[in-house]
Amino acid sequence: MELNFDGLMKTMEKAALSERGAAERVKEAQGKKARVKAATSWEDRWKQIFGMSKFKSGLDRQRAERVKAAVENGVLGMDVPPEKITGKLVSEKFRELELAEKNEKIAKLLKSKPDNYRLIQTEDQFKALLADLRHEPAFAFDTETTGVDVYQDVIVGVSLTLPRAGYHVYIPVAHNNAGPQLRRSYVLNGLKRYLTDPTVGKVLHNAKFDIHMLLRHGMRMRGLAHDTMIAMKILNENEPSVALKNLATRYGKFFGFDGESHTFEDLFGKACFADVPLDMALIYAAKDTHLTWELYKWQMEHLTKREDLLKLYRELENPLVDICVEMEQTGFAVDTAFAQEYGEELKGELAEVEKTLVAHFGEINFNSPAQLAEVLYDRLGLPQGKERSTDVKTLKGLKGRHPGIEPLLKYRELTKLLGTYVEALPHQLKADGRIHGSFNQVATVTGRFASREPNLQNLPPRARRLIVAPKGWLLLGIDFSQIEPRILAHMSGDPHFREPYLKGEDLYSTLAARVFKVPLSECGDGSKYRKMMKIGLLAVMYGTSMFTLSEQLGISVEEAHRFIEGFYDEYPDVYAFIKDTWEFVKKNEYVATLYGRKRRFPGHREQAIVYDQLAAKICKALGTERVPLDFWSNKGIPKDLKRKFGAVKGEVERVRRMAVNARIQGTAADIMKRALLNLYEYTRARGWKINGTVHDEALLLVRDTITLAEVEELEACMVRAAELEVPVKVDTEIMARWGDGVKKGEYKWVA
DNA sequence: GGCCCGAGCCAC
DNA sequence: AAACGTGGCTCGGGCC
Numbered sequence: 001m002e003l004n005f006d007g008l009m010k011t012m013e014k015a016a017l018s019e020r021g022a023a024e025r026v027k028e029a030q031g032k033k034a035r036v037k038a039a040t041s042w043e044d045r046w047k048q049i050f051g052m053s054k055f056k057s058g059l060d061r062q063r064a065e066r067v068k069a070a071v072e073n074g075v076l077g078m079d080v081p082p083e084k085i086t087g088k089l090v091s092e093k094f095r096e097l098e099l100a101e102k103n104e105k106i107a108k109l110l111k112s113k114p115d116n117y118r119l120i121q122t123e124d125q126f127k128a129l130l131a132d133l134r135h136e137p138a139f140a141f142d143t144e145t146t147g148v149d150v151y152q153d154v155i156v157g158v159s160l161t162l163p164r165a166g167y168h169v170y171i172p173v174a175h176n177n178a179g180p181q182l183r184r185s186y187v188l189n190g191l192k193r194y195l196t197d198p199t200v201g202k203v204l205h206n207a208k209f210d211i212h213m214l215l216r217h218g219m220r221m222r223g224l225a226h227d228t229m230i231a232m233k234i235l236n237e238n239e240p241s242v243a244l245k246n247l248a249t250r251y252g253k254f255f256g257f258d259g260e261s262h263t264f265e266d267l268f269g270k271a272c273f274a275d276v277p278l279d280m281a282l283i284y285a286a287k288d289t290h291l292t293w294e295l296y297k298w299q300m301e302h303l304t305k306r307e308d309l310l311k312l313y314r315e316l317e318n319p320l321v322d323i324c325v326e327m328e329q330t331g332f333a334v335d336t337a338f339a340q341e342y343g344e345e346l347k348g349e350l351a352e353v354e355k356t357l358v359a360h361f362g363e364i365n366f367n368s369p370a371q372l373a374e375v376l377y378d379r380l381g382l383p384q385g386k387e388r389s390t391d392v393k394t395l396k397g398l399k400g401r402h403p404g405i406e407p408l409l410k411y412r413e414l415t416k417l418l419g420t421y422v423e424a425l426p427h428q429l430k431a432d433g434r435i436h437g438s439f440n441q442v443a444t445v446t447g448r449f450a451s452r453e454p455n456l457q458n459l460p461p462r463a464r465r466l467i468v469a470p471k472g473w474l475l476l477g478i479d480f481s482q483i484e485p486r487i488l489a490h491m492s493g494d495p496h497f498r499e500p501y502l503k504g505e506d507l508y509s510t511l512a513a514r515v516f517k518v519p520l521s522e523c524g525d526g527s528k529y530r531k532m533m534k535i536g537l538l539a540v541m542y543g544t545s546m547f548t549l550s551e552q553l554g555i556s557v558e559e560a561h562r563f564i565e566g567f568y569d570e571y572p573d574v575y576a577f578i579k580d581t582w583e584f585v586k587k588n589e590y591v592a593t594l595y596g597r598k599r600r601f602p603g604h605r606e607q608a609i610v611y612d613q614l615a616a617k618i619c620k621a622l623g624t625e626r627v628p629l630d631f632w633s634n635k636g637i638p639k640d641l642k643r644k645f646g647a648v649k650g651e652v653e654r655v656r657r658m659a660v661n662a663r664i665q666g667t668a669a670d671i672m673k674r675a676l677l678n679l680y681e682y683t684r685a686r687g688w689k690i691n692g693t694v695h696d697e698a699l700l701l702v703r704d705t706i707t708l709a710e711v712e713e714l715e716a717c718m719v720r721a722a723e724l725e726v727p728v729k730v731d732t733e734i735m736a737r738w739g740d741g742v743k744k745g746e747y748k749w750v751a
Numbered sequence: 752g753g754c755c756c757g758a759g760c761c762a763c
Numbered sequence: 764a765a766a767c768g769t770g771g772c773t774c775g776g777g778c779c
Binding site: 365367368369370371415416419420421424443444445446448449450451452453454455457458538539541542543544545546547548549551552631632646649650653657658660661662664665669695 | 764765766767768769770771772773774775776
């Protein structure tokens with residue numbers, strides 16, 4: 001636990017963790033249903049269904065109309081005749097409530113204006129501000145904009161908090177129908193030397209957004225000292241919302257903000273900030289930087305108590321913000337002609353397959369699992385699992401049973417490729433004809449990047465081919481080879497496991513030969529032993545159950561168990577690594593990566609203690625060393641033990657899997673982030689760009705005059721990012737089209 | 752018509 | 764009772 005306020009954090013983190021649990025959501029939904037049922041009036045019912053705080057859009061008015069209709073038709077079955085609804089349309093009533101609620105919040109907001117919030121509207125006021133800014137080694141900064149599209153919207157005002165001078169300002173520059181305002185260019189020019197000076201610290205909440213917005217107006221901000229959104233995720237990766245106002249509402253009492261802080265949407269709904277009156281805008285916007293600064297100080301209290309986290313934040317996450325901005329700004333070029341052509345080709349294929357499917361199954365929607373299940377299991381009487389699933393695995397199992405299955409699988413493949421990628425990507429182009437997705441450095445609990453709008457990390461090979469390098473440029477893909485097993489080799493310290501890497505042998509072949517006790521010559525590329533070993537090692541790292549592993553390998557559960565036991569016998573330190581992780585997370589409720597990133601599991605200790613105690617009792621009762629694989633069907637386990645153990649088994653084992661995985665996957669993520677920093681330094685000096693990252697691969701945009709020596713220097717940037725006691729290897733692909741390149745040895749170098 | 756969720760599936 | 768970790772997108776279908 002990083003933050004001191006144990007009770008609060010514990011509750012918070014528990015809530016956050018449970019939010020991830022589907023069971024909790026179901027329970028919540030059931031509770032909601034019950035409350036709705038119990039509501040005695042239409043108003044109550046509305047509240048329960050939508051929540052009073054959510055009155056904001058025209059959409060809700062539409063809903064309201066429907067509620068009214070439902071009331072009138074007696075559908076809701078309530079004893080509230082329509083005429084009793086205050087004589088007005090329901091929608092009007094809601095509009096009234098909505099307005100009243102908003103106005104109340106806004107009135108409260110206006111009344112709350114502190115004396116040190118200042119509106120800057122004249123040149124004199126602005127010059128006085130700049131004079132004070134000269135004495136600030138660091139300040140908080142924020143932009144207000146017409147919207148959240150960083151490639152379309154514009155800045156309508158900026159706010160600053162000057163901590164030494166002790167006041168907070170909002171400078172409107174493009175508000176509609178408002179009082180006197182300075183011009184945007186004048187204000188940005190005045191602030192430029194402070195915003196671009198790397199030695200003047202800027203503190204922002206979600207700096208990436210503001211850096212993009214400043215770039216819209218031709219300014220490159222430098223000198224990000226602290227990003228409170230990112231730091232929050234480092235302090236608590238389970239934080240459910242890192243929206244500034246939500247953090248203020250939740251933690252504000254620890255840094256001087258009592259009561260609720262309303263989000264923009266709460267106060268202004270879908271309005272454009274340019275239309276917000278200046279007095280209101282001041283309080284809202286100046287509060288943003290004010291909050292950001294206080295949150296920053298509070299976060300620093302906690303970070304300084306945890307040197308490892310401070311280091312992780314300062315040296316890794318904070319400088320990465322600039323790289324995220326660069327990746328997003330760079331974007332990906334799409335070969336639209338190829339996309340068009342390929343799309344047509346796929347559509348042609350799809351039409352053929354559809355014809356076949358109609359002949360087999362009739363005119364149904366083949367995209368609908370429900371309709372499909374009805375045809376497959378009810379009409380055609382194919383053998384159904386208990387779940388009537390229509391997923392690929394199930395369908396493959398039914399292949400021999402019906403001639404329509406094969407084309408159905410083909411249909412799935414084609415619609416996925418076409419609908420999710422080939423047709424979708426060209427729609428994502430921005431004004432400059434490139435795709436600018438967003439990369440989020442703190443979206444995952446393990447530290448990996450996430451990518452969205454579109455997700456460029458899950459393009460299948462065939463869709464990657466739509467992405468090309470612009471003329472005069474090349475795409476460079478440098479990926480870490482087997483980074484996760486290498487991390488396991490390093491962290492476990494297992495000398496036998498490290499051996500193949502140190503000797504330059506193939507990992508899986510060597511492992512397979514040892515575990516299966518067959519000559520190395522029988523474990524070469526493509527051999528069944530090597531294949532099994534590869535899956536087996538993945539199972540070890542991901543904590544796969546013996547049941548799943550047996551299915552994957554097509555062997556019995558007992559055989560799978562013997563296989564993994566055999567592996568642990570040969571590599572005892574790997575086993576110890578896993579057991580140590582379990583012990584550590586039981587004791588500390590967190591695990592850490594090689595570079596200090598933490599994943600916390602609040603509340604695990606208690607459950608793990610129960611788990612271990614009950615496991616010991618079961619072993620004693622059975623006279624075995626471990627809880628048997630057939631725990632659930634085992635008749636020898638006393639009923640009450642079975643019930644009690646069953647209650648904690650799933651969750652404890654889940655945490656243990658996540659903990660082991662977080663150490664390995666998280667360390668790999670750290671290494672990639674370190675690599676990106678090295679690459680950024682190298683490419684920036686040459687005007688090249690970092691394009692993106694796909695977990696163990698860095699994508700770069702480089703000039704086509706690049707030399708072999710330069711490629712090798714880029715590779716060195718990657719390799720030296722990993723400080724492992726086993727060699728680290730990278731592979732580079734040189735491409736004009738993503739996924740269609742050559743290895744550096746095969747490339748025809750210009751120079 | 753938008754929101755939400757599950758099923759299914761793509762990547763590493 | 765549940766069986767593999769981390770994500771995001773599309774679709775159908777239910778909701779109002």
